[in-house]
Amino acid sequence: MTRRGREDRPAPAATRRGRTGLGMLVLGLGLGLAGAAAAGRLARSRKHADIHDASLRRTRDGAAILGASVLMDSAMEHFRGGYENRVMYLGPTMAAASVAASLSEPRLHPGGSAARVAHGACLVTGIVGTGFHLWNITRRPGGLSWNNLFYAAPIGAPGALSIAGLLGLATEAMAVRQEDRRTTGRALAALSGLSLLGESAEVALLHFRGAFHNPAMYLPITVPPLAGIVLVALAVRPHAGGQRVTRLLLRIVGGLGVLGTAFHVYGVSRNMGGWSNWRQNALAGPPTPAPISFTGLGLAGLAALDLLDNARDRA
Amino acid sequence: MTPDVGLASHGAEEAPRATAGRAPDVFSREGWVPMREHCRDEAVDFVIVGAGCGGSVLATKLAEAGHSVVLFDAGPFWRPLSDFASDEREQEKLYWLDERISGGDDPIEFGANNSGRGVGGSTTHFQMVSLRFRPEWFKSRSALGYAVDWPVDWKEMWHYYAEAERAMSISGPISYPWGPKRGRYPYRAHEVNEAGLVLARGAEALGVDWAPTPLATVSAPHGKSPPCVYRGMCKIGCSTNAKQSMLVTYIPRALAAGAEIRDLAMVGHIETGPDGRATGVEYHRDGGWHFQKARNVVVSAYSIETPRLLLNSACGRYPHGLANGNGQVGRHLMVHANHAVWAEFDREIRWYKGPPSMACCEHWNYDDDDPSRDFHGGYSFMSQGPLPSDFAGTLVGSTGAFGMDLRERMARYNRMAGLKIVGETMPQAENRVTLSDETDAFGLPRASVSFSYCDNDRRLYEHSQRFMTRMLEAAGGGNFLESASTAHLMGGCRMGHSPEDSVTDADGRSWEISNLWICDGSLMPTAGGVNPALTIVANAARIGDRMVRLAKRGEV
Ligand SMILES: Cc1cc2nc3c(=O)[nH]c(=O)nc-3n(C[C@H](O)[C@H](O)[C@H](O)COP(=O)(O)OP(=O)(O)OC[C@H]3O[C@@H](n4cnc5c(N)ncnc54)[C@H](O)[C@@H]3O)c2cc1C
Numbered sequence: 001m002t003r004r005g006r007e008d009r010p011a012p013a014a015t016r017r018g019r020t021g022l023g024m025l026v027l028g029l030g031l032g033l034a035g036a037a038a039a040g041r042l043a044r045s046r047k048h049a050d051i052h053d054a055s056l057r058r059t060r061d062g063a064a065i066l067g068a069s070v071l072m073d074s075a076m077e078h079f080r081g082g083y084e085n086r087v088m089y090l091g092p093t094m095a096a097a098s099v100a101a102s103l104s105e106p107r108l109h110p111g112g113s114a115a116r117v118a119h120g121a122c123l124v125t126g127i128v129g130t131g132f133h134l135w136n137i138t139r140r141p142g143g144l145s146w147n148n149l150f151y152a153a154p155i156g157a158p159g160a161l162s163i164a165g166l167l168g169l170a171t172e173a174m175a176v177r178q179e180d181r182r183t184t185g186r187a188l189a190a191l192s193g194l195s196l197l198g199e200s201a202e203v204a205l206l207h208f209r210g211a212f213h214n215p216a217m218y219l220p221i222t223v224p225p226l227a228g229i230v231l232v233a234l235a236v237r238p239h240a241g242g243q244r245v246t247r248l249l250l251r252i253v254g255g256l257g258v259l260g261t262a263f264h265v266y267g268v269s270r271n272m273g274g275w276s277n278w279r280q281n282a283l284a285g286p287p288t289p290a291p292i293s294f295t296g297l298g299l300a301g302l303a304a305l306d307l308l309d310n311a312r313d314r315a
Numbered sequence: 316m317t318p319d320v321g322l323a324s325h326g327a328e329e330a331p332r333a334t335a336g337r338a339p340d341v342f343s344r345e346g347w348v349p350m351r352e353h354c355r356d357e358a359v360d361f362v363i364v365g366a367g368c369g370g371s372v373l374a375t376k377l378a379e380a381g382h383s384v385v386l387f388d389a390g391p392f393w394r395p396l397s398d399f400a401s402d403e404r405e406q407e408k409l410y411w412l413d414e415r416i417s418g419g420d421d422p423i424e425f426g427a428n429n430s431g432r433g434v435g436g437s438t439t440h441f442q443m444v445s446l447r448f449r450p451e452w453f454k455s456r457s458a459l460g461y462a463v464d465w466p467v468d469w470k471e472m473w474h475y476y477a478e479a480e481r482a483m484s485i486s487g488p489i490s491y492p493w494g495p496k497r498g499r500y501p502y503r504a505h506e507v508n509e510a511g512l513v514l515a516r517g518a519e520a521l522g523v524d525w526a527p528t529p530l531a532t533v534s535a536p537h538g539k540s541p542p543c544v545y546r547g548m549c550k551i552g553c554s555t556n557a558k559q560s561m562l563v564t565y566i567p568r569a570l571a572a573g574a575e576i577r578d579l580a581m582v583g584h585i586e587t588g589p590d591g592r593a594t595g596v597e598y599h600r601d602g603g604w605h606f607q608k609a610r611n612v613v614v615s616a617y618s619i620e621t622p623r624l625l626l627n628s629a630c631g632r633y634p635h636g637l638a639n640g641n642g643q644v645g646r647h648l649m650v651h652a653n654h655a656v657w658a659e660f661d662r663e664i665r666w667y668k669g670p671p672s673m674a675c676c677e678h679w680n681y682d683d684d685d686p687s688r689d690f691h692g693g694y695s696f697m698s699q700g701p702l703p704s705d706f707a708g709t710l711v712g713s714t715g716a717f718g719m720d721l722r723e724r725m726a727r728y729n730r731m732a733g734l735k736i737v738g739e740t741m742p743q744a745e746n747r748v749t750l751s752d753e754t755d756a757f758g759l760p761r762a763s764v765s766f767s768y769c770d771n772d773r774r775l776y777e778h779s780q781r782f783m784t785r786m787l788e789a790a791g792g793g794n795f796l797e798s799a800s801t802a803h804l805m806g807g808c809r810m811g812h813s814p815e816d817s818v819t820d821a822d823g824r825s826w827e828i829s830n831l832w833i834c835d836g837s838l839m840p841t842a843g844g845v846n847p848a849l850t851i852v853a854n855a856a857r858i859g860d861r862m863v864r865l866a867k868r869g870e871v
């Protein structure tokens with residue numbers, strides 16, 4: 001046998017990795033979009049004289065925050081999964097579209113607009129995504145088992161994209177139907193209330209997986225569902241009162257989004273190597289982009305309250 | 316910044332670390348925690364020999380109840396973060412490799428498979444599988460018709476299993492398919508790796524239950540332990556502290572409660588006084604022999620070293636060794652049959668990822684009625700993830716492969732999966748530890764061990780190999796390979812109902828000397844078909860509570 005030098009050794013077969021380049025591209029694109037949209041938003045006049053317009057804006061901001069959370073979260077989680085299936089690019093891409101659409105101003109008359117199409121597409125993508133995640137869960141041995149619910153594709157995650165889309169569509173409808181605040185207020189209260197309940201259910205599952213090892217992990221499964229229930233109750237019986245408590249609860253929910261992010265940042269640091277090993281730990285630890293979605297839903301809830309309050313004043 | 320990975324320090328092996336009022340902080344790279352120290356000439360309440368499952372737990376219980384305790388271990392006091400390397404050869408330092416004479420029809424191989432040496436005992440390199448005994452096994456003779464009954468009720472043990480699982484933050488499934496209902500495991504089960512899913516697919520195809528294995532490594536942060544990083548180095552020592560060994564669970568608790576630990580301290584003799592009671596231990600540390608006085612001596616040195624120390628402590632009054640008037644010390648030594656079947660798959664498995672045994676099957680521990688069952692006792696089996704040189708050893712041992720042949724087989728390493736049993740063997744009086752004429756570096760006679768399988772043991776492991784082959788086949792594997800080995804040690808100084816056929820009573824108190832106790836795996840009257848550590852920990856916790864209660868009544 002002849003000795004072979006380094007140069008003429010055959011190139012090693014490439015080890016299979018995720019198409020990380022494209023993943024990063026999607027992430028970068030999304031960030032760019034979000035940044036541009038935020039800049040546009042800043043340039044806009046901030047004051048909305050009218051409660052209706054202000055609520056509309058608030059809801060869309062909420063949807064944008066939710067979309068941004070989905071964007072980052074799905075980009076990271078699908079990156080972790082190596083974008084093994086091409087449809088995995090859809091999650092972050094649509095979430096980026098959702099952010100952009102939500103930050104734009106709604107049209108005042110019916111008819112198609114890019115934003116409306118984007119919101120609708122997000123709604124559909126979320127539903128299809130849930131189907132994909134469910135398939136991913138059930139095809140593993142054990143089927144719909146705890147182990148698969150904990151570790152296969154997260155069952156509740158794509159739903160957040162649907163919610164972002166729904167919130168966007170709701171604001172489009174609000175923009176067209178300037179009157180009848182009670183109806184829009186009730187619809188928005190129901191939507192944000194149910195979304196809070198759904199989000200909390202997802203958090204409950206994942207914090208249960210983490211064995212509630214930190215007592216603070218109970219916070220997002222107590223306050224937000226409570227706020228969700230009161231919101232739904234308000235949607236059903238708008239005259240029943242309790243607005244003040246609901247408002248307080250929603251403010252706390254909004255705060256929890258920020259606090260939760262801080263806790264998740266800390267959670268990542270508790271993994272081996274902490275943040276200095278961020279490449280692994282940002283993916284292995286608690287998802288840092290996830291908790292802020294509560295802030296988005298809290299905003300939508302507050303907007304619903306404003307509408308209902310305002311409707312009462314006029315009545 | 317994290318220092319370089321893979322650099323191993325040898326400080327722990329060169330000189331004792333637990334000295335001058337401080338002991339290593341196992342959660343740091345070079346830190347310390349305060350440690351209470353005791354005077355050699357003043358009798359402490361308890362001297363405990365061996366800081367493994369038995370010794371660590373007992374020391375914690377006794378110290379937390381306010382007793383003065385000195386815990387000896389022959390091995391080093393590691394700081395996993397700085398002392399453990401990701402290198403199979405380097406980490407052989409965790410094993411008890413001092414020579415033992417091994418004989419019988421089926422001589423046991425010692426070292427990596429069954430004995431550790433160091434504070435934390437064998438749990439620094441155990442594979443963290445934490446299963447409970449089947450309740451009926453505590454009454455094997457009366458309920459199932461083989462071996463002997465334990466002098467302990469299963470309900471009491473069930474209570475202590477729960478305590479042990481809490482203390483070791485076991486990550487286990489929400490519902491466990493076998494045995495009576497148990498409370499929720501403190502942590503959720505880990506994600507089952509591909510090697511475990513092979514077991515799962517096979518089990519589902521054959522229609523038997525499987526479960527994610529309850530493991531002593533955390534699936535979320537716990538105190539100063541980060542969650543498991545699934546790098547699969549468990550058997551050679553976990554360098555992240557995710558593994559809940561005695562070293563990072565009970566040992567810190569024992570220290571905080573005021574126990575003193577003496578590392579690199581080999582106990583050579585237990586002294587007895589004119590009244591026949593134990594007075595303390597003679598031990599070798601820092602280059603010389605010393606004597607520590609004690610009101611009680613507990614031996615927790617595991618199934619070979621516990622009998623060896625008792626036999627080595629023979630004196631005029633006890634010519635056959637301590638607690639051995641009835642000749643029971645060293646007898647009824649058991650192992651677990653550790654037979655395995657390996658298979659190749661078309662796809663990549665990468666079985667080294669994650670703890671080695673993430674899925675388990677206890678079907679044959681609980682199914683008594685299957686017509687194919689031709690043996691007493693039971694076996695469980697788990698998915699496998701041997702590190703490369705470990706597996707190369709298995710290949711060489713079972714096929715004789717060598718050179719290019721071995722290399723070619725090892726090239727398929729990433730596409731392999733395997734199933735391995737923990738198979739109950741019967742307690743036999745002739746499977747025993749005695750003393751040899753050879754002496755070790757301390758001048759102490761070495762242990763001589765004799766072990767032979769009985770027919771029942773053989774039927775059991777042959778049955779398991781047939782069954783596991785079927786399962787691997789059902790999971791899509793081919794090109795099967797069988798291997799044989801043993802794991803774990805149990806018995807050697809069993810507890811029992813009467814002084815005729817056992818060494819201690821149910822409290823671990825030797826029948827012969829009232830202040831000489833045993834508390835470790837050697838107490839186990841039967842082996843059961845599950846890994847022993849959790850049972851040893853639970854039993855030690857039970858004995859600890861008993862001793863504290865007895866002490867309160869002045870009966871210690
Ligand atoms: C590779 C491996 C994997 C395992 N995997 C599992 C598993 O997955 N699940 C499970 O349940 N069990 C497992 N076990 C078994 C388990 O670790 C042991 O059964 C258990 O640790 C025994 O506890 P013990 O207290 O009786 O003895 P040990 O934990 O072995 O402790 C005995 C200690 O006594 C010390 N000692 C001995 N003689 C002297 C002396 N004369 N003076 C001073 N000190 C002395 C030794 O240094 C040692 O540290 C595994 C074991 C090994 C080796």
Ligand code: SF4
Pocket residue numbers: 532542543544545546547548549550552553554555556557558669670
């Ligand atoms: S796989 Fe987990 S338990 Fe095993 S050595 Fe790595 S971190 Fe420790």
